Amino acid sequence: MEVFVQQVINGITIGSLYGLIAIGYTMVFGIIGMVNFAHGDVFMVSAFFALIFLLVLTSWLGIASMTLALILVMVVAMVLTGLLVWAIERVAYAPLRGSFRLAPLISAIGMSIVLSNFIQVAQGPRNKPIPPVTRDVYTLWEGANGYPVNLSLKQIIIWVVTALLLAAFWYVVQKTALGRAQRACEQDRKMASLLGVNVDRTISLTFVIGAALAAVAGTLFLMYYGVVVFSDGFTPGVKAFTAAVLGGIGSLPGAVLGGLLIGLIETLWGQYVSADYQNVAAFSILVIVLIFMPQGLLGRPEVEKV
Amino acid sequence: MNSAVKSKDGAGIDFGRALKDGVLIGIVAFALLGPLVGLKTDQNMANELILQNRLGLAAILSVIIGVGRFLLSAFIYPWIAARGRRSKSAVTLAELEARARVTRGLSVTGLVFLFVYPVLIISLFGVQGSIKWVDNYGVQILIYVMLGWGLNIVIGLAGLLDLGYVAFYAVGAYSYALLAINFHLSFWVLLPVAGILAAFWGIILGFPVLRLRGDYLAIVTLAFGEIIRLVLINWKDFSGGSAGISSIPKVTLFGIYSFDMGASNSFIKAFHLSPSSAYYKVFLYYLILLLALLTAFITIRLRRLPIGRAWEALREDEVACRSLGINTTNTKLTAFAIGAMFGGFAGSFFAARQGFVSPESFIFMESAVIVAIVVLGGMGSMIGVALAAVAMIGGTELLRELDFLKLVFGKDFNPDQYRMLLFGLAMVIIMVWKPTGFVSARQPTAFLFKRKTVSGDLVKEGHG
Numbered sequence: 001m002e003v004f005v006q007q008v009i010n011g012i013t014i015g016s017l018y019g020l021i022a023i024g025y026t027m028v029f030g031i032i033g034m035v036n037f038a039h040g041d042v043f044m045v046s047a048f049f050a051l052i053f054l055l056v057l058t059s060w061l062g063i064a065s066m067t068l069a070l071i072l073v074m075v076v077a078m079v080l081t082g083l084l085v086w087a088i089e090r091v092a093y094a095p096l097r098g099s100f101r102l103a104p105l106i107s108a109i110g111m112s113i114v115l116s117n118f119i120q121v122a123q124g125p126r127n128k129p130i131p132p133v134t135r136d137v138y139t140l141w142e143g144a145n146g147y148p149v150n151l152s153l154k155q156i157i158i159w160v161v162t163a164l165l166l167a168a169f170w171y172v173v174q175k176t177a178l179g180r181a182q183r184a185c186e187q188d189r190k191m192a193s194l195l196g197v198n199v200d201r202t203i204s205l206t207f208v209i210g211a212a213l214a215a216v217a218g219t220l221f222l223m224y225y226g227v228v229v230f231s232d233g234f235t236p237g238v239k240a241f242t243a244a245v246l247g248g249i250g251s252l253p254g255a256v257l258g259g260l261l262i263g264l265i266e267t268l269w270g271q272y273v274s275a276d277y278q279n280v281a282a283f284s285i286l287v288i289v290l291i292f293m294p295q296g297l298l299g300r301p302e303v304e305k306v
Numbered sequence: 307m308n309s310a311v312k313s314k315d316g317a318g319i320d321f322g323r324a325l326k327d328g329v330l331i332g333i334v335a336f337a338l339l340g341p342l343v344g345l346k347t348d349q350n351m352a353n354e355l356i357l358q359n360r361l362g363l364a365a366i367l368s369v370i371i372g373v374g375r376f377l378l379s380a381f382i383y384p385w386i387a388a389r390g391r392r393s394k395s396a397v398t399l400a401e402l403e404a405r406a407r408v409t410r411g412l413s414v415t416g417l418v419f420l421f422v423y424p425v426l427i428i429s430l431f432g433v434q435g436s437i438k439w440v441d442n443y444g445v446q447i448l449i450y451v452m453l454g455w456g457l458n459i460v461i462g463l464a465g466l467l468d469l470g471y472v473a474f475y476a477v478g479a480y481s482y483a484l485l486a487i488n489f490h491l492s493f494w495v496l497l498p499v500a501g502i503l504a505a506f507w508g509i510i511l512g513f514p515v516l517r518l519r520g521d522y523l524a525i526v527t528l529a530f531g532e533i534i535r536l537v538l539i540n541w542k543d544f545s546g547g548s549a550g551i552s553s554i555p556k557v558t559l560f561g562i563y564s565f566d567m568g569a570s571n572s573f574i575k576a577f578h579l580s581p582s583s584a585y586y587k588v589f590l591y592y593l594i595l596l597l598a599l600l601t602a603f604i605t606i607r608l609r610r611l612p613i614g615r616a617w618e619a620l621r622e623d624e625v626a627c628r629s630l631g632i633n634t635t636n637t638k639l640t641a642f643a644i645g646a647m648f649g650g651f652a653g654s655f656f657a658a659r660q661g662f663v664s665p666e667s668f669i670f671m672e673s674a675v676i677v678a679i680v681v682l683g684g685m686g687s688m689i690g691v692a693l694a695a696v697a698m699i700g701g702t703e704l705l706r707e708l709d710f711l712k713l714v715f716g717k718d719f720n721p722d723q724y725r726m727l728l729f730g731l732a733m734v735i736i737m738v739w740k741p742t743g744f745v746s747a748r749q750p751t752a753f754l755f756k757r758k759t760v761s762g763d764l765v766k767e768g769h770g
Binding site for chain 1: 334337338341347353354355356357465469514515517521522526528529530532533536537540674677678681723724726727729730732733734738741
């Protein structure tokens, strides 16, 4: 029982990160019908932004307060990752609207390769460990066999930040002019543009918002695991995509739900079935969902238009 | 809006706007490169991360990008726009035929060159000196040519973006390695077996994903590729885990001669040659050349069959294809299976050549390289894919040879690091700039050579 609760806590923590990344996939897919293959690597680059600014703040500027440093780092990572994705969208995706079906996907695959190899060249191929941001761990209760159920401060931070961000994000999508324009573009791009919505700008901003959420995930990832390496984008990227598909691609609550489910399935599988085959389980879910339930849990069935 | 753009272009080059563009892009570039390139994280003696200041380098790169953007806005875009305004006449049949003639001429010369290449190299560098050129360049490039041609069937002809092609390569390699070691079967028996097994896996993996749209299909094939690799890593009893399988037997000359030095029927002893592995390399070169040509030959023939036509129709429009009565399931499955089969052939050759296989050789990046080769060569064009493989694989091998680059970029300049970066950039540029491929464009395989009048009694109901 204690083991199970502990793994659920861990699973929700990882799942929140997957959910944050998955929103980027699902929003972009909803609005232009494209799988942004480079999104996982954007997440990895954001973790590097966070790493570099954490070092700047702590070792160069000498900021001692970890809370302050963490907030600053998160904001800087969000801004820079947003800028990066804005540039990527302008250079690699925007010119391809109206090109043949696979062109944006191939371009995104190219971009993903560019990002991970650029980081490898610029920052070196080795693991980048940071000292733990906080070591605080709270023991919730101890089981009869002495097995404690722990909740670390890091996990609480991840839960709180994710919840706050999702609330803010939900507000943007539901209540602001930008969110309205986004939803309009999602339903019918041509009609939206006829009604005066700046479609190009809306699409760019959609990419930027997705990137900002991925940047938060990147910062939290760095804080939680305390290490990042240039190849870290691939597996979380595929898992977050799985989350988006599982929740129903195009559906925002679906992305979060899918993320949590993937996180839980992954940790519980690792605990009870086989730690070696943890990633195999996650990838298999992707395959199974796409084959048997392509519309996902909360998505609408897709109709192919000619 | 169109006329406004035109009048602006007509008025000459807008330097002010170009300058603004350039400066803005330069600033954006510095904001991004400043941290990523300018502040390199490094570990010091105490294993703590420290920052290494390289802001100068970042500034130089940003200026280069800004100036590049300025030149693009000021000169290249207006030039392209001016060129685009010139009326483009439709491609005539004569032009198409001329192009086809050039392609044919190129193929024949290329083929002759490929067959005399080892002879040429041996006469230039001697037997021992030829190993590098035949093995590193010849065999290496030809493996990728063959993989490119195999994947070309799936991506280029059938239009199914397969990101897990390396899985079939792995199936071929492991089937040869395991069957040869455990059952002592010869390469010549196992080559078709590996191909059949890979094709079988192609069908198994292809069957569930048939209903999926293009981009879903891409991700699912990627997931399959990763699953196969992860199983190979973790199922240690079966595949030896990440340690891989070593001492895989060499290919024999049809069982008559062996290339092992110590064997009683050694090729070198039989012909009283000086002991050298160069003969084996030359043999491998011709083997992979023939395998690659087999791939090309079968593809070219299949393209003329109904199945090949169906592939290309499927690539252009799946819905139209289905409404014309083409069985899309069978069409996709055959493309998957035949593509996978060639991947399996290449895989078993790879295992025999290396003498060692491990899951490390079958990572996603390997798939990405093959996809990049197909995309850069122009999806569907055989000669384009071959030239792209030569340029990309041979090019990076050549970079390693150029010692003066070390003087320019410093002692620890390693071109291998930049290989995938260049591949990725090339993929993006090609999609943005020339989606039909750098090297060559795919051409329609079916067109009428001359206009024919069709008499009325042939077009009545129920006839063509």
